[in-house]
Amino acid sequence: MLIYHYISEILFFAFIVLTFFGGILAVRSKLIIHSVLGLAVCFLGVAGLYFYLDSPFLSMMQILIYVGAICIVLVFGVMVGYTPTQIAEKHLKGKNLVLAVMSGALVFSLMTAVIFKSEFVPAAKRTGDFSMEWLGRSLLYDYCLAFELISLILLAAIVGAIILGQGGRGDN
Amino acid sequence: MFFSQTLETYLLIAVFLFVTGIYGMIQHRSFVGMLISAELVLNSAALNFMAFNKFTAPDPAVGQVFTLFIMGIAAAEVAIAISMVLAVYRRYRCDDPDDVHEMKH
Numbered sequence: 386m387l388i389y390h391y392i393s394e395i396l397f398f399a400f401i402v403l404t405f406f407g408g409i410l411a412v413r414s415k416l417i418i419h420s421v422l423g424l425a426v427c428f429l430g431v432a433g434l435y436f437y438l439d440s441p442f443l444s445m446m447q448i449l450i451y452v453g454a455i456c457i458v459l460v461f462g463v464m465v466g467y468t469p470t471q472i473a474e475k476h477l478k479g480k481n482l483v484l485a486v487m488s489g490a491l492v493f494s495l496m497t498a499v500i501f502k503s504e505f506v507p508a509a510k511r512t513g514d515f516s517m518e519w520l521g522r523s524l525l526y527d528y529c530l531a532f533e534l535i536s537l538i539l540l541a542a543i544v545g546a547i548i549l550g551q552g553g554r555g556d557n
Numbered sequence: 558m559f560f561s562q563t564l565e566t567y568l569l570i571a572v573f574l575f576v577t578g579i580y581g582m583i584q585h586r587s588f589v590g591m592l593i594s595a596e597l598v599l600n601s602a603a604l605n606f607m608a609f610n611k612f613t614a615p616d617p618a619v620g621q622v623f624t625l626f627i628m629g630i631a632a633a634e635v636a637i638a639i640s641m642v643l644a645v646y647r648r649y650r651c652d653d654p655d656d657v658h659e660m661k662h
Contacts, residue, residue, distance in 0.1 A: 390559065397561040401570060408574055411593055412581030420593050427574070431600055434570065437561045438611045440621050450628045455596065455635045462589055462639040485583035489576045496572045505564050508615035515617050523618040524625070531622075535629045542633035549640035 397437055404430030417463050425456045439515040567608035574601035586653055588642045595638075596631060603627045 407427025411420050428451040435444035513519045524532055560566045574597050581594030603624045610620020649657050 394559055394561055404570060405573065408577040408597060411597060412577050412584065412590075417587060417589050420590055424593050424596060427597065428600065431574075431604055434567065434604065435607060438567070438607045439617075440607065440610075443607065443621055443624055446625065446628060450632055451596075451600070454632055458635050458639055459589060459593065462642060465643060481584055481586075485580045488583060489580040492579055493572060493576045496575070497569070500565055500568045500572070505609075505613055507613050511615055511617065513616050513618050520618045520621050523616070524622055527618075528622050531626060535626055538633050539629060542636045546636045546640040549637070549644050 393437075396433070400430045400433035400437075402430075403427070403433065418460070421456055421459045421463065424459070425452050428452050428456070442517050442520065564608055564612040567604060567611075571601040571604040571608065574598070574604065588645070588654060589639075591654070592635065592638050592642070596635070599627060599631045599634075 404427050407423045407425070407430055410423025411427055412423075414420050414423060428447060432444045432447040432452075435441075435447055513523070578594045578597035578601065581597065582591055585591050585594060606620045606623050606627070610617055610624075614620055645657055
């Protein structure tokens with residue numbers, strides 16, 4: 386059975402590579418539509434990582450919501466709002482690039498140091514399991530209020546998006 | 558030892574996503590690009606929640622519930638932000654954040 390462990394480990398690294406390249410494509414590409422593509426690839430990689438974290442349900446939700454909804458909305462935003470000459474990013478300013486690289490390196494080194502310095506202790510006793518049954522139970526019993534509030538937030542977002550999007554292209 | 562069974566691997570991936578998001582947020586010259594970077598940051602937070610949920614949390618449902626809520630809030634945020642970007646674009650005819658500095662046109 387060990388061979389299957391190694392195969393799954395190779396797949397794990399494939400998902401990591403997918404995530405990395407998707408993230409780099411999302412922030413480095415000149416065309417906005419390529420950025421959206423990179424974002425979709427990155428989210429697919431993270432969905433694969435969720436499988437290794439014992440939650441296939443969250444993996445499916447990641448694909449459904451992030452890749453299926455958010456990326457499509459972003460594509461709509463790019464297609465509707467931008468004229469073709471403005472799809473390409475304008476020149477990248479040098480000052481911003483230096484600032485971005487410096488802050489990114491700073492945050493990366495700080496967080497890596499924190500991860501390797503600290504010790505993570507597993508919980509002494511675990512209740513429940515990773516099954517979907519337990520997830521649904523706690524979603525509808527323990528976290529019922531938050532569940533209802535999320536639906537309220539989504540309703541407010543829908544109404545707000547409709548109001549903001551009112552009017553045609555030439556309508557000021 | 559398998560890398561897929563250690564907590565630090567997932568935390569490092571999440572750090573990478575977070576740093577990419579910050580980098581893109583500063584470097585991008587358009588509203589939609591900044592929105593994409595914000596999504597990367599949100600997703601890194603969700604991945605962190607899932608990693609701690611697997612390896613250290615007492616109740617394995619909590620992290621999954623939290624990640625589901627992050628997804629819902631991210632969806633609402635994108636819907637609102639895209640319609641705001643469209644409204645700004647209609648009014649100013651541009652989408653460079655530096656050019657949009659007047660409240661009233």
